[in-house]
Amino acid sequence: MGHDEKFARLSRREAMALASAAGAAALINTSALAQGAPKKGGVLKVSANANPSSLDPQTGGAGSDHTMLFPMYDTLVEWDYETLKPKPGLAESWSFSDPQTLVMNIRSGVTFHDGTPLDAEAVKFNLERAKTEQRSNIKADLATVASVAVTGPQQVTLKLSQPDAALPGILSDRAGMMISPTAVKASGNIDRKPVGAGAYQFVSWTDNEKIVVKRYDKYWRANERHLDGIEFAIIPELATGVRSVIAGQNHVAYSLPARQKAVLKRASNINQASGPTVYCQQIYFNWGKPPFNDIRVRKAINHAVDRATFVKATLDGVGEPAYMNLPSSHWAYDADVAKLYPHDLDKARALLKEANIPQGFELDLVGYTDQDSIRREEILIEQFAKVGLKAKFTNGSIAEISAAFFGKDKKGVGLLSAWTGRPDPSLTYTLLYSKNSYFNAARADVPAGLPEALAATRASENIDARKKAFATVQRIVMENALACPLAFQFELDALSPKVKGFKPNLLGKPKYEGVWLES
Amino acid sequence: MAQGSALAMIGRRLLQAAPVIVLATFIVFGLLKLLPGDVAVTLAGDNATDDRIAEIRRIYGLDRPFLVQYGVWLWKAAHGDLSQSILSGEQVLTSIARCFPHTLLIVVMALGLALLIGVPLGAAAAARPNGLIDRATMTLASIGIAVPNFWLAMILVSLFALRWNIFPATGATAFSVSPADAINHAILPALALAAGGMAEVARQVRGSLLDVMSSQFVRTLRAKGLKTSTILWRHGLKNIAVNLLTVTGLLFNRLLAATVVVEAVFAIPGMGGLIVHAAIQRDFTVVQGVVFAMVIVVILVNLVTDMLCAAIDPRIGR
Numbered sequence: 001m002g003h004d005e006k007f008a009r010l011s012r013r014e015a016m017a018l019a020s021a022a023g024a025a026a027l028i029n030t031s032a033l034a035q036g037a038p039k040k041g042g043v044l045k046v047s048a049n050a051n052p053s054s055l056d057p058q059t060g061g062a063g064s065d066h067t068m069l070f071p072m073y074d075t076l077v078e079w080d081y082e083t084l085k086p087k088p089g090l091a092e093s094w095s096f097s098d099p100q101t102l103v104m105n106i107r108s109g110v111t112f113h114d115g116t117p118l119d120a121e122a123v124k125f126n127l128e129r130a131k132t133e134q135r136s137n138i139k140a141d142l143a144t145v146a147s148v149a150v151t152g153p154q155q156v157t158l159k160l161s162q163p164d165a166a167l168p169g170i171l172s173d174r175a176g177m178m179i180s181p182t183a184v185k186a187s188g189n190i191d192r193k194p195v196g197a198g199a200y201q202f203v204s205w206t207d208n209e210k211i212v213v214k215r216y217d218k219y220w221r222a223n224e225r226h227l228d229g230i231e232f233a234i235i236p237e238l239a240t241g242v243r244s245v246i247a248g249q250n251h252v253a254y255s256l257p258a259r260q261k262a263v264l265k266r267a268s269n270i271n272q273a274s275g276p277t278v279y280c281q282q283i284y285f286n287w288g289k290p291p292f293n294d295i296r297v298r299k300a301i302n303h304a305v306d307r308a309t310f311v312k313a314t315l316d317g318v319g320e321p322a323y324m325n326l327p328s329s330h331w332a333y334d335a336d337v338a339k340l341y342p343h344d345l346d347k348a349r350a351l352l353k354e355a356n357i358p359q360g361f362e363l364d365l366v367g368y369t370d371q372d373s374i375r376r377e378e379i380l381i382e383q384f385a386k387v388g389l390k391a392k393f394t395n396g397s398i399a400e401i402s403a404a405f406f407g408k409d410k411k412g413v414g415l416l417s418a419w420t421g422r423p424d425p426s427l428t429y430t431l432l433y434s435k436n437s438y439f440n441a442a443r444a445d446v447p448a449g450l451p452e453a454l455a456a457t458r459a460s461e462n463i464d465a466r467k468k469a470f471a472t473v474q475r476i477v478m479e480n481a482l483a484c485p486l487a488f489q490f491e492l493d494a495l496s497p498k499v500k501g502f503k504p505n506l507l508g509k510p511k512y513e514g515v516w517l518e519s
Numbered sequence: 520m521a522q523g524s525a526l527a528m529i530g531r532r533l534l535q536a537a538p539v540i541v542l543a544t545f546i547v548f549g550l551l552k553l554l555p556g557d558v559a560v561t562l563a564g565d566n567a568t569d570d571r572i573a574e575i576r577r578i579y580g581l582d583r584p585f586l587v588q589y590g591v592w593l594w595k596a597a598h599g600d601l602s603q604s605i606l607s608g609e610q611v612l613t614s615i616a617r618c619f620p621h622t623l624l625i626v627v628m629a630l631g632l633a634l635l636i637g638v639p640l641g642a643a644a645a646a647r648p649n650g651l652i653d654r655a656t657m658t659l660a661s662i663g664i665a666v667p668n669f670w671l672a673m674i675l676v677s678l679f680a681l682r683w684n685i686f687p688a689t690g691a692t693a694f695s696v697s698p699a700d701a702i703n704h705a706i707l708p709a710l711a712l713a714a715g716g717m718a719e720v721a722r723q724v725r726g727s728l729l730d731v732m733s734s735q736f737v738r739t740l741r742a743k744g745l746k747t748s749t750i751l752w753r754h755g756l757k758n759i760a761v762n763l764l765t766v767t768g769l770l771f772n773r774l775l776a777a778t779v780v781v782e783a784v785f786a787i788p789g790m791g792g793l794i795v796h797a798a799i800q801r802d803f804t805v806v807q808g809v810v811f812a813m814v815i816v817v818i819l820v821n822l823v824t825d826m827l828c829a830a831i832d833p834r835i836g837r
Binding site: 051053054060061062063134135137139140189191192206207208209233234235236237240241243244246247249397398399400402403407420436437438443 | 554557560561562563564565567568569571572578604606607608609614617618676677680681684687688689690783784785786788792793796799800801
């Protein structure tokens, strides 16, 4: 056990050191970052992991869409690659004139790909469409926005129904991706004919095959974008995607499972990039059902898992232990909360005994059938056995099992899955731990004080005040052991040596902003 | 007589096709609906709420009774409208028209390889039963059947694409765009698929030929002084043609199904990828459309096989 703790300390310290090294999230093999002067031209070929759900950011829903949306759509707010702190995008500045009024100044001279100017009217149109369009999937994101007013040719004022400092973060995601009002008015449905104001404009989308975008010459930062275009070849089988990069057919494969690390190492002509992400593997508890309606059992699970070994065994070091829903490099991470659940078998056994859980008690868990999930399950079964719990997993496809666990059926008492993260952590915590949230499987009552603590994270825009507010939220969530976070899976990308200037980001959804190709 | 009976056969088969299509699509539809989870959850995305999921079910009519949903689909399909994908919005017929040629090319090439290699091997084996060639062929055939094609596919990729760079590792080109490039992309997947087929063809040819070779008329031919090779190629193959055709038809249908795995390994945007993706996401219009198309293809292949058999052996048509 002493050895394990040493490993835990080492790997966490290591991860933090690496994450802050040179202020860059990219580590391991950084030759991709050793760059000369960027060269203009060339088409970047990316092996994309899934067919997008839609190329309209408001009607789509999959987290895997973003990496294809970012090149076409600029967002009102952007984020810092390493910490996800909001920074200006299409909105060159913003301020809360009072906690319920957000004033945004929109950059002048920006146009959509169809020539429509991106002004205050266009922003108003987008935000209102996101709130009212029948097919919009992001109504909840903008729930606090009561009205949008044009208060200048390049200025919008958002009236809020309650203080919401998370809005800048939210406007760096789908809700902030600006779509040409002209295109929407013309056809109503732009799922397959996207028109944004990003660096690259849409050319074609062949389902499950390819998405092609080309350079938009009138882009407002055109001199900072070096590629002639990007081609996304849709290859859902990630091992196949890696082979396509090794064979030289594609330049990039991203978000690879850790077990591909060995393959990449063996390939002589491949660079790796890696960095922390907010992608959190965790056990979701149904805390409305026995045995997890008993806080002692949930706490026991949190003490029973050996996160350091879990990371070592399932992620080959390409990750870090998770003690809350934010990784150590995130701006709102709280080091004290991370100390709540050291690996402690005696404590876990004592808690289980207190809760009258007999030895050999069977935990009815659910999970997924893919190779990596099975591997994670095997580790957990072994770890739970040490405190006398018998974990039994029922597995199925993601769609089937997650619907059965979170939906009507309420199958299983716990789900081994992941949370992909959000640009603003308040969204993460609200979606995971609210009374009526879909991801609260039982829709059970949440601990006292949590809704107020969550509201507090949105009350002030001051980042130190928010950090404090998040510390409170994280403490309530983890002291009540509403979930068992296990590990943050780091980004792992395979890059052709021709690719220069690529940087992973903390969101784990690659952007190709500074990328250029060596001829 | 020949023409009349052929037309009658086509008519009969097409009449048979209708209930098969209805039954197959109904069963698949039922299975999809029995499984927990539906496309509304996928459509609602990562920020799903119960209300949003319910709303999407309403928008897409997923909250209607099971039989109504199936009935609407069937009614449209009967009028040539396979509806559109719930997820991507693309017309299902368009998706099929795009994906099927990729799959067809691999299957046809695999079938060609299986016959080209399997028939001579089988014939050579039959020429000298229990000889060296026979034993080698049958060992090879056993291996061919035993080796999983996805494993073989990966071995082929690592050798021919990654190490020697002869063929592309992934992807496909439409035959209509560049036939040469399309074939170049299809060679490795076709080889991977063909292994099992070759083995089966070789075994069937050997077995049937051995039957023929032990028959009375072959003894007569031998007595007339014909060489074994002449008997094999001229008389033997003609006599096993019906068997071979039947096997070929069955093989075609089986290869069609086997592409699901091989397409994933090579990232070929064919029918396999289309239906797997759709089934996982519960995009039932696409699943239904693919099943519909596949049933028609299989029925057509069987029909053509039967007609060819009847043409070769007039006894069958009667």
